Amino acid sequence: MCGIVGAIADRDVVPVLIEGLKRLEYRGYDSAGIAVLDGDGVRRVRRTGRVSEMEAAARAEGVHARLGIGHTRWATHGGVTEANAHPHVSFNELAVVHNGIIENHDEMRGRLRDAGYAFESETDTEVIAHLIHHHQKAGEDLLAAVQAATRELTGAYAIAVVSTRDPGRMIAARMGCPLLVGLGEGENFIASDVSAIVQATRRVIFLEEGDTAEVTREAVRVFDDAxxxxxxxxxxxxVSLASLELGPYRHFMQKEIHEQPRAVADTIEAVIDNNGFSAELFGDHAADVLAGVEGVQILACGTSYYAGLTARYWIESIAGLPCSVEIASEYRYRRAVANPKHLVVTISQSGETLDTMEALKYAKSLGHEKTLSICNVPESAIPRASRLVYYTRAGAEIGVASTKAFTTQLVALFTLTATLAKLGGRLDAAQEAGFVDALRHLPGSVQHALNLEPQITAWAERFAPREHALFLGRGVHYPIALEGALKLKEISYIHAEAYPAGELKHGPLALVDAEMPVVVIAPNDSLLEKVKSNIQEVRARGGEMFVFADADSHFGESEQVHVIRTPRHVGVLSPIVHAIPVQLLAYHAALARGTDVDKPRNLAKSVTVE
Structure with missing residues (x-):
């Protein structure tokens, strides 16, 4: 993986390809390349590093064409080298770009070597190029060759292919990885993400599992897996161009942190307009799906998993339903005991996270018919595979480290909690009005938390030289500590771990000394006094503490204890407000260390491989 773009037009498509790759940079990558068809065959430009380096090389070489494909690669098979960068070619006649992983590439490589093909890379993708070329040599046209080759592949893929033997068209195919076709006037496009082609068109066709598409200048034809x-x-x-621009901010992550009041307001708009909670917020037939729910099973990865952990506290305490939360990549490989009366909730910012999608398929195979997805991207794969959907209206999220997607997921999960509670007779009119009022005031509380940025920036300067940190929380705020630790290590590369504060004395306390900063999430809730006791344990060992406390939690500062006071405690929605300062701490620590905030090393935005 990571990003694909292709174009066929009556104009030079090289600027389109390069602009598309630049708009795909947010997904994370380590090399980039384009391949175009000219009169002499396939012309290819590849470079490790940034798209700008490849762009400079293409400009220096004077590359122009009316048909081409491009790719940003995040290494899976083989190291970060130009030889392993996409596109890959076969006999200078055919070029392919590929997202995903081909599981039977070793077997295919042996067969193709026996057929006379030499391999120049360590990638699984080169197998696809040679396999399609092999079918073309047997007399099949490009469409038939791609369809025949994909039937022999095991694994996940999204591919775009061009060939000198068939120079008037591109072929695209997908299985398990997202791919779409963009429709223009006298020109058409292929992309893994609409952001790559939004400068040219907003009219798109989302390819389904097993689809193949034939794309010419004049038309697009789609074929199913048969x-x-x-x-x-x-x-x-x-998706608007404005949402993809940086504007006055230094990084997309900073922009997206500051967009959270609006993102939260947009996500709760349906609840406010409805003046309460109802099944209809989750789509057609939601009343039937949610009727008789006896429990909730949440499946997610990374930040979305931490959102699910937060929701477990809400669902069990407010809706009175048992709730389990599992990492999707673990759930899909264990023998789960299914209860068809449980609601399966999948959470994914992109809606294309492979492990989450496969976990959903597995749950459905076990007999789960009550399925709901919480997602930020309309028409993506996971919502299409679910009975119900709640879209988090966060807008485009470009930074690899998720911020506004996380807080809007929490809003969606709280909305689900309140709806289940109401359907189960556990939410009376007064409580419902109170929850709606709390949601109505939430964007303002988020803005108040953002106003703490100058104080958090000063803290970040103290964090920047450190190599390790601990995060502590209790109850519903423990997942916020987990998310804070994840954000810090993702973008600043400071090793950080999170624990329930009560677990300190069961092991982690051994790590505490003057060089180990300890971040504490300490809202003014029923566990505040317990947290204060845990802080004393750290203080007695010489640890330095950085406490995010509510304005009314009566924390005293000292040389060892630094306190930033977030807005007055906002009750059940407090985890959403407390997510803001840990995001800002990670951002400014990374800024102080000089790391690549929006594109951290080794990470990708949309994880569509296992």
Whole structure:
């Protein structure tokens, strides 16, 4: 993986390809390349490093064409080298770009070597190029060759292919990885993400599992996994160019942190307009799906998993339903005991997270029919595979480290909690009005937390030289400590771990000394006095503490204890407000250390491989 773009037009497509790759940089990558067709065959430019380096090389070489494909690669098979960068070619006649992992590439490599093909890279993708070329040599046209080759592949893939033997078209195919076709006037496009082509068109077709698409300047034809021509709906994307621009901010992560009041307000708009909670907020037939729910099973990865952990406290305490939360990549490989009366909730910012998608398929295979996805990208794969969906209206999230997606996921999960409580007779009118009022005031509380940025910036200067940190929380705020630790290590590369504060004396306390900063989430809730006791344990060992406390929690400062006071305690929604300062701490610590905030090393935004 990571990003694909392709174009066929009556104009030079090289600027389109390069602009598309730049807009895909947020997904994370370590090399970039383009391949175009000219009169002499396939012309290819690849570079490790940033797209700008590849762009400079293409400009220096004078590359122009009316058909081409491009790719940003995040290494899976083989190291970060130019030889392993995409596109990959076969006999200078065919080029392919690929997201995903081909599981039977070793077997295919042996067969193709026996057929006379030499391999120049360590990648699984080069197998695809040679396999398609092999079918073309047997007399098949490019469409038939791609369809035949994909039937032999095991694994996940999104591919775009061009060939000198068939120079008037591109072929695209997908299985397990997202891919779409963009529709223009006298020109058409292929991309893994609409942001790559939004400068040219907003009209897109989302390819389904097993689809193959034939793309020419004049037309697009789509075929299902059986090879039959099929009509796929045309969507008009609401992604705007403005949402993809940095504006006055230094980084997209900073921009997205500051967009959270608006993102939260947009996500709760349906609840406010409805003046309460109802099944209809989650889509057609939601009342039937949510009726008789006896428990909730949440499946997610990374930041979305921590959102699920927060929701478990809400669902069990407010809705009175048992709730389990599992990492999707673990759930999909264990023998789970299914209860068809449990609601399966999948959470994914992109809606394309492979492990989460596969976990959903596994849950459905076990007999789970009550399925709900919480997602930020309309028409993505996971919502399409779920009975119900709640969209987090966060807008485009470009930074690899998720921020506004996390807080809006929490809003969606709280909305689900209150709805389940109401359907189960555990939420009376007064409580419902109180929850709606709390949501109405939430964007303001988030803004108040953002106003703490200058104080947090000063803290970050103290964090920057450190190599380790501990985060502590209790109850519903423990997952916020987990998220804070994840953010810090993701973008600043400071090793950070999070623990329930009560677990300190069961091991982690051995790590505490003057060089180990300890971040404490300490809202003014029923566990505050317990947290204060845990702080004394750290203080007695010479540890330096950085405490995020509510304005009314009566924390005293000292040389060892630094306190930043967030807004007055906002009750059940407090985890959402306390997520803001830990995001800001991570951002400013990374800034002080000089790391690449939006594109941290080794990470990708949309994880579509296992």
């Amino acid at each position: 090879g039959a021509a099929i009509e796929r709906e045309v969507h008009v994307s609401d």
